[in-house]
Amino acid sequence: MVSLPGSTAVAGIGATEFSKQSGRSELQLAAEAVFAALDDAGLSPSDVDGLVTYTQDTNQEIAVAREVGIGDLTFFSRVHYGGGAACGTVLHAAMAVATGVAETVVCYRAFNERSGRRFGQPDARIGGEPSSQGLEMSWHVPYGLMTPAAWVAMFARRYMHAYGVTSEDFGRVAVAMRRHAATNPAAWFHGRPITLEEHQASKWIVEPLHLLDCCQESDGAVALVVTSAERARDLRRSPALIGAAAQGAGAGQLMMTSYYRDEMTGLPEMGVVGRRLWEQSGLGPADIQTAILYDHFTPFVLTQLEELGFCGRGEARDFVAGGGIEIDGRLPVNPHGGQLGEAYIHGMNGIAEAVRQIRGTSVNQVAGVRNVLVTAGTGVPTSGLILSAE
């Protein structure tokens, strides 16, 4: 059997600026990010023979290949379930490289999520299709339960009830992310930290979530170059080894409304991912110096800390209140500011930050980073990575 851990690496990262109105097509954004990632790696488009993106991306692999000048493709793949795809794209690329299906694969995500189609806006059509997903949505959409904030809020309310968690506990996550973003020039909220009082005073989106519990909406693109560890060692940058990569869905899983299967206080699919990551890498929570935890909504940052074993069930509120997720905390989370602070690029910008942390080049560099854990979309079938230094 081909072994995944350590045999592949992320050799290049690239991104556009993060904005609210890119003024360019999504395909142009994709092309710009791919060029930037290839430049970073010291590779040219002709070196690329594989492309992977999200099923939700509007830019087909062949279209990106045409714009960038990539020739023959021997591997192309899409990963499903919204932001849950983020680390999955790297898993697919790594599997292709490890098995010799492709040599150099670029993963990309590009969208005008603020100036174009906004995921947070209700779309009456999502419940109308007699596909398995449309039928699933049909138990929720007719009741007006049809935005990601609302789907997550339903879990958050139960989590608060089970563990005595408060809105302030969620707010502390937002405050930490905005504090990190404040010192990151690439972040949309660079220089704009918030206070817990401002979090509490922000308007309701879907109770118990305030506006400042919700990540921003962004235009932009991120691309990653995945190749063999051996090849990466000869390239411009020191490689970020893919120590583990996993996807996960749980029993009784629904797209984002898994309300029917358990206590609604955990993220079983992230538990699946976490177990695979620890098994593959041979590492445990104590071996991780910093984590990129998907933060589209604050409550699931707490849940992930518990689900991945960084603290016990119901203990995340104390972990966060005690400064655990700060840059100098027990587990610095999202040093770039996350999607609450830097940008919402569907989790791809977090993987780029993980690579910078491994290289030691982040603007908010954590000391002594050897291993970084990265997660993808929460509340959906998801994925995760552990990136490691040589």
Next chain:
Amino acid sequence: MTATAEADLHDRLMALAERQIAVGEVRGVAAADPVNLPMIRHWAAAMGDANPVYTDAEAAAGSAHGEIVAPPAMIQVWTMPGVDRDGRQATTPVDDVLRALDGSGYTGVVATNCEQTYHRYLRLGERPVPATRFAGLSGPKRTALGEGYFVTWNITWYSQDEPVADMLFRVLKFRPRERKTKPEAREPYPLKPAINKDTAFFWEGVGRGELRIQRCADCGELRHPPGPVCPSCRSVERTHVVASGVGEVYSYVVHHNPPVPGRSTPFVVAVVELPEGVRIVGNVVDCPPEEVGIGMQVRVTYRQMDDELILPMWVPQES
């Protein structure tokens, strides 16, 4: 109304307007309270006006005014008749015109202009008196609201016979458009469920006032949301039970933003746990959102959303 009758009405209204203009200025009732600090303080706080010359005696003493003065924009406040309008309100030359318009079917009213001119600041203890002049009537005009007349008047406020402020005020008195919607034609509800062979039994049940839960015909397992294959025994033989219709709120949200098509905010959506052992999502209605809580006992109700769709929803059990 015939064209002749319309012309007669118009002539009568314009003649009335001419008479009321000729009446000239009519003094009203002086402010109920003299200009005072408590009212200034409330108004300034409500408007977010932090200028200390309105509220801080020391700061005001050092200003060009030499003492506390009232915000000029408060002028109308001092002589507003208040909720209890009986007895204290003097008649004005505008009243007859407004009444005549009401009596002719121009019952709608919307303010279109309010222009104020301030001659000087009012000081504490002054007691302004309004005086009203009818200024003009124009119309009939076709507007988006309906056909109407513009009615204009002026008010001058005096303090000890010295004019301190003027206001031009204009309203549109209009005939509200007739509602054309027939009560039997409902707007189609935009949030329709998709329905297929696996889920039709549920929606047929809703149409009959039954809350149906899928039941495996072989092993008896209940399941919601339903599906074609029993996860316990692989049977595709399906039947259903009718739920008792009671349940308990397991979790819930209150949706505020963004707006949802077909819905007015805020509204409550809950995961309801049924004693039969399954959970189902639905709205909690007939209950203020702040009174909904986890553990709340609810019972099912059925709401007609449009000509076709009925949705099961939940109300507090005690109601």
